[in-house]
Amino acid sequence: MQVKRRRVLALSLIAGLFISVVYLLGWSTFFEIKQVEIRTSDEANRTLIAGRLANADLGLEIGDSMGRINVRAIKRFLQEDQWIGEVAVERNWFKGVVSISVSERTPLMSIERFAKNLGQTQTTREFTDEEGTLFSLPGDLASKYRGVPLLRLESDDFEMRLSALRLFGLINQSLPTREITATSLATLVSESQVGGGAGDGSRSRWIEIKWGSGDEIELKLEVVTQLLQIKGNRNARTIDVSNPELPIVS
DSSP states (O other): OHHHHHHHHHHHHHHHHHHHHHHHHHTOSTTBOOEEEEEOSOHHHHHHHHHHHHTSOSSOSTTSBGGGOOHHHHHHHHTTSTTEEEEEEEEETTTTEEEEEEEEOOOSEEEEEEEEETTEEEEEEEEEOTTOOEEOOOHHHHHHTTTSOEEEESSOOHHHHHHHHHHHHHHTTTSOEEEEEEOTTSOEEEEEEEOOOTTSOOOOEEEEEEEESSTTHHHHHHHHHHHHTSGGGTTOOEEEOSSTTSOEEO
16 A cells, blocks of 8 residues: 555656646746847848748747747748758757857859740849759848859759769869850850969960760860860860860860
């Protein structure tokens, strides 16, 4: 009988403790929100994000319970904007501070796409990161990345976009590139800077390099490098390595 009574008492204490904790975290004013801080790389973006959060019912009002914050809902809501990458939400229970850290996607290139509508060609411009994600940036942030290289897409094909980004990543260090065109024939063309190296006596200039498909880029880059080392090619305007075994210089 005493053992049973002790067991009932223990269960009652545990249940009471559980209810107290739930109340303390979920409804008590002891752990209430006193401040919401937003951390981001740009003050204008901080203001923009704060405005979005203020108009959303996410339990982030001053005086709301810290325990009732839905972290996943906050992340999901903010990432509806494609330009927002990672979102982290932290709670300082004793100070009543909710910290929301937001990192913007970093544009690798700007995207220029062409589409025909009623016989007219329309152009749209967005940004893309290394994963091929398309997104627009708020005004101030868009101005910051105005100088990133341009990618022209004649067809909206994700695999072609990734091929162009991979090409850029492989060639840009040795051949600084300001523009890549992905044609409707699934070929890649870059406008790259060559020459101007120490001791080669040549001025830097922009040339067109036709890479063909996105295959064998390492081999094609090696062929281009070798061709540019030939004195007779210093004034070349176009190099075609669509077939790396039969390159064309003009």
